[in-house]
Amino acid sequence: MRPMARTRRIVTTGTTAVVAAARQARRLGYHVRQAAPRWRAEGGPDWWRSRAARRVRSALALLAVTVIGASVGTLLLANVRQDVGPFQADFSVQPALRGGTEVRLPPLGSLTLNSHTGPAHLVINLESLDEGRTRELVTQPNAINQASADAVTDVMQGLRRLALQFAAAAVLGAMLAALVVFRSTRRAALAGGLALLLTAATLGTAAVSFRRSALAEPTYRGLLGNAQTVVGDAERIASRYGEYTAQLQKMVTNVSRLYATITNLPVYEPADGTIRVLHISDMHLNPAGWSVVRTVVEQFHISVVVDTGDLTDWGSEPEASFVAAIGDLNVPYVYVRGNHDSSTTQAAVARQKNAVVLDNKVATVAGLTFAGIGDPRFTPDKNNVESPDPNDPYEQAGLQVTGAQLAATIADSPERVDIALIHDPAGAGPLAGQVPLVLAGHRHHREISTEPGPVGATYPQTTIMVEGSTGGAGLRGLDSGSPLPLELSVLYLGGNDHRLQAYDEISVGGAGLTEVQLERHLAGTAAAPEPTTTPTR
Incomplete structure (x- = not known):
């Protein structure tokens, strides 16, 4: 009933507007007719x-x-709703002196294409993401290829429906206007026929003047204006991503095989009470990362997933749907906000049934007590991951203040904290001695270090483990000369004090690569063991 009600409301509004315009025209005609005899009497030409x-x-x-x-009818009635991939899109036509196409993606901005000439301007408004289709796009390896193949068909179907709606709206608007102004069914019929001819001429001009090359030369506005700076060359990324998705299933299969090779790794037999933590970070909207995470969760019997931020790139509302895959993991998910995540992203994570968001809080999850705080910055256009910026004292001070805030929260907690979570390891200094283990991300490569605690601290030293990018740095990773691997780690914590016993570092090859590598490390060992690698297939 809702689409019918919306249609009736649009028709009623359109009819009212046309009738009002027609009445104004009638008044103008009346005054002209009144003045005409006087003008003729004063000597109008023969x-x-x-x-x-x-x-x-x-x-x-x-x-x-x-x-x-016809123009009023077009403005009010020439619009259709069409599903394009995961988007619900509105197609509309606006009368204009110049043609062209505008694609709006609120709140990121819009892009314009010099696609055609003529008095019809095409507007495509990508309003919202359908949750079901988005989840399939994120979680199914072939969904991206299928969506790409279907997108052209979806757009063409929307354009065909819009052309019919455009013609009907123009004819209806013209006939109503003529009927009100002239009060003649004959003239109303003539106006309808004339509007149909004008519509056909407009559509024909657009089709003949269509420029395919314009699709590769968009003009960005709003946040999308930064797209080429942040992402790089779209054509090269598309090519690499095609290679990447074609190999994704092999990657996931190889991750499963890695689990069977654990018997060849350095000896470590997890006790019955061992808690297995999967540490991920910096997904940056890469849907391939979710497939690998889900496989590791199942194969390694993960107790809890810890995410140290940067799930998204811009922190926008449309990106928030990316987090829907969290609920499919079926294990607790502990999260702290990264500098590419907004409050909108954080709220979307908090809505997931199995998620625990830590923002200067302490929580016990899966038998472990976590303390975490979100990154104090929101810098979605930041390219440099080597932070803090040595030339920005405010950024350095802000990260240290954030670390000190979390340290104070831990000190006030009645429970002993097992793991502290931050996004940028530059803020980990104040946590030394407060907790045995700090997990972080941000830098897109792994680092492990120890920080001595002050005299009299609870712990003589604190281990700081920085995870690489579980999303391979997202699209920017595909734009680099050497694609970044997808990196994630399994931590084994046991004993009464829940100390780190061992950890497995898993790396999945970048774009076009199917090699998967796993390194087993025993806590406290000086030398790294030889990695176990699955063959490329």
């Missing part, structure tokens, strides 16, 4: 009173009423 002149005036009046009525 040609003005001729039959040919009257026919010209009548035809021009009919044309003017037709154009006005």
Whole structure:
């Protein structure tokens, strides 16, 4: 019933607007007719009173009423809703002196294409993401390829429906305007036929003047204006991503095989009470990362997933749907906000049934007590991951203050904290001695270090483990010369004090690579063991 109600409301509004415009035209015509005899009496030219002149005036009046009525009808009624991939899109036509196409993606901005000429401007408004289709796109390896193949078909179907709606709206608007102004069914029929001809001419001009090359030369506005700076060359990324998704299933299969090779790794037999923590970070909207995470969760019997931030790139509302895959993991998910995540992203994570968001809080999850705080910055356009910026004392001070805030929260906690979570390891200094283990991300490569605690601290030293990018740095990773691998780690914590016993570092090859590598490390060992690698297939 809702689409019918929306249609009735649009038709009613459109009819009211057309009738109002027609009444104004009638008033103007009335004053002209009243003034005409006086003008003729004052010596109007003979040609003005001729039959040919009257026919010209009548035809021009009919044309003017037709154009006005068709334009109003187009503005109010020439729009259709069409699913394009995971998006619900509105297609509409606007009368304009120049043609072209505008694609709006609120709140990121828009892009314009010099696609065609003519008095019809095409607007495609990508309003929202469908949750079900987005989840399939994220979680199914072939969904991206299928969505890419279907997108052209979806757009063409929307354009065909819009062309029919455009013609109907223009004819209806012109006929209503002519009927109100002239009060003649014959002239209303003539106006409808004329509007149909004008619509056909407009669509024909757009089709003949269509420039395919314009699709590769968009003009960005709003946040999308930064897209080429942040992402790089779209054509190269698309090519690499095609290679990447083609190999994704092999990657996931190889991760499963790695679990069977654990018997060849350095000896470590997890006790029955061992808690297995999967540490991920910096997904940056890469849907391939979710497939690998889900496989590791299942194969390694993970107790809890810890995410140290940067799930998204811009922190926008459309990106928030990316987090829907969290609920499919079926294990607790502990999260702290990264500098590419907004409050909108954080709220979307908090809505997931199995998620625990830590922002200067302490929580016990899966038998472990975590303390975490979100990154104090929101810098979605930041390219440099080597932070803090040595030339920005405010950034350095802000990260240290954030670390000190979390340290104070841990000190006030009645429970002993097992793991502290931050996004940028530059803020980990104040946590030394407060906790045995700090997990972080941000830098897109792994680092493990120890920080001595102050004299009299609870712990003589604190281990700081920085995870690489589980999303391979997202699209920017595909734009680099050497694609970044997808990196994630399994931590084994046991004993009464829940100390780190061992950890497995898993690396999945970058774009076009299917090699998967796992390194087993025993806590406290000095030398790294030889990695176990699955063959490329």
